[in-house]
Amino acid sequence: MAHVQLLGTGGTIASRGNGAGGSVATDTAADLIGTGYGALGVTARDVLTTGSYRLGLQDLRTIAEHVREALADPGTDGVVVTHGTDTLEETAFLLDLVHDDDRAVVLTGAQKAADSPDPDGPRNVGEAVLAAADARLRGTGALISFDGTVRSARGARKAHTTASSPFRGGVEVAHMAGTELVVTAAPARREPLPLPPAAFDDVRAEIVTAYPGATPDLFDFAVRSGAEVVVLAGSGVGNAGPGFAEAVGRAVDAGCAVVLSTRAPWGPVVPLYGNGGGTDLVAAGAIPSGDLNPFQARILAALLVSLGIAPDRMPEAFRTHL
């Protein structure tokens, strides 16, 4: 009999009204398991019980360690992680970066609380369990299963605040057709990185956004106040206004890695423009993030910093994992 371990971390899927107008993470992993798996065995373990908007890097490391522990059991065929959707794409990407196992780890959550009249959590959990146990999804890394679609963690992002299917992007690897999982693609995998060490918890990795009239003041402040990484969410293909190229140069000289991503939701960073644009930012030492959005680029950079990658080796290390 196939066996899936479900790790609970909280989120809307585990949330109920707190009597004061707010919904708070309450339910345990055991509460979420549900029924109807036929020949599949599912066991539950609580890792955290929190809204994902409250997570710190230490929590992400804790989740990664629990996944590794679950996979240490040879009787486990796959792992499901239930998680709030707000920052699920960051945890999912960290799990993907360090995943060194054939078995799938599948993240899911819900958009409607556990005590809503028509919660979406039970269906999402059921489908995630099915995906985690499916031998055809071996070798696909960390996945996000939500509202009938299974996609790679890499490249996925929460693209809608309230829709029942909030995630877009990544590689769609499977979808539900009735009660069957139809597998359609396999995402390309990179060499796994080591699990984050304790230093990951305290890495200062900030995100600064470009917009009309933005000055480099916030960027400079991040560096001055001890940031080890600043991700610049540039405009378009990765541009920023007056003063940013100089600020990038100062940051890099001070030993702070600068990653150039984009505030556009989709598409790669392509240094094309001078006059302070992407070509100047990269010439000043910014590392283009490829297709990685600022939030996932930040996770990769923070992991590399925590692993002791020196600033001068950062561009190459970063590129290797794009």
Ligand SMILES: NC(=O)C[C@H](N)C(=O)O
């Ligand atoms: N749908 C959700 O799970 C959102 C929730 N605020 C969370 O991320 O914890």
